[in-house]
Amino acid sequence: xxxxxxxxxxxxxxxxxxxxxxxxxxxxxxxxxxxxxxxxxxxxxxxxxxxxxxxxxxxxxxxxxxxxxxxxxxxxxxxxxxxxxxxxxxxxxxxxxxxxxxxxxxxxxxxxxxxxxxxxxxxxxxxxxxxxxxxxxxxxxxxxxxxxxxxxxxxxxxxxxxxxxxxxxxxxxxxxxxxxxxx
Numbered sequence: 588x589x590x591x592x593x594x595x596x597x598x599x600x601x602x603x604x605x606x607x608x609x610x611x612x613x614x615x616x617x618x619x620x621x622x623x624x625x626x627x628x629x630x631x632x633x634x635x636x637x638x639x640x641x642x643x644x645x646x647x648x649x650x651x652x653x654x655x656x657x658x659x660x661x662x663x664x665x666x667x668x669x670x671x672x673x674x675x676x677x678x679x680x681x682x683x684x685x686x687x688x689x690x691x692x693x694x695x696x697x698x699x700x701x702x703x704x705x706x707x708x709x710x711x712x713x714x715x716x717x718x719x720x721x722x723x724x725x726x727x728x729x730x731x732x733x734x735x736x737x738x739x740x741x742x743x744x745x746x747x748x749x750x751x752x753x754x755x756x757x758x759x760x761x762x763x764x765x766x767x768x769x770x
Contacts, residue, residue, distance in 0.1 A: 671770035674762035
């Protein structure tokens with residue numbers, strides 16, 4: 588009998604098809620199945636070790652893109668499509684961090700009119716990010732409706748927008764598509 592087949596009740600009159608195990612064999616089998624920890628400290632240690640192994644698998648999956656071990660927030664065809672959609676195009680938001688550092692450095696230059704240009708640069712960057720995010724969200728929603736008309740796409744748009752905020756090189760799971768490619 589395999590594990591995927593349900594256990595069927597056996598006819599009480601039918602022979603069981605195997606010899607009755609000795610008491611020592613039966614109790615040894617039960618002991619090996621129930622190898623529970625002796626105390627709370629041991630249980631916590633085993634739980635920490637299991638969590639560490641799971642997190643290591645997730646980290647490796649994030650680096651390689653292995654769907655089986657990805658965290659729940661990154662699993663599924665909708666999230667994979669969102670990643671590919673974002674990774675296939677340029678976004679203003681992904682350049683925010685370098686632009687912010689540059690603007691902060693420029694803001695240290697204390698020349699009267701130059702300060703107002705630095706403030707204007709902040710405003711321009713923020714407005715460009717908002718406009719780009721709105722356009723990305725609208726086009727992504729349209730693509731989602733075409734690609735997954737009957738599936739639950741809840742949370743996919745914020746997921747895609749959060750991915751646009753990350754620099755391409757630092758995105759996890761790693762991008763699988765080149766820029767300009769069709770997702």
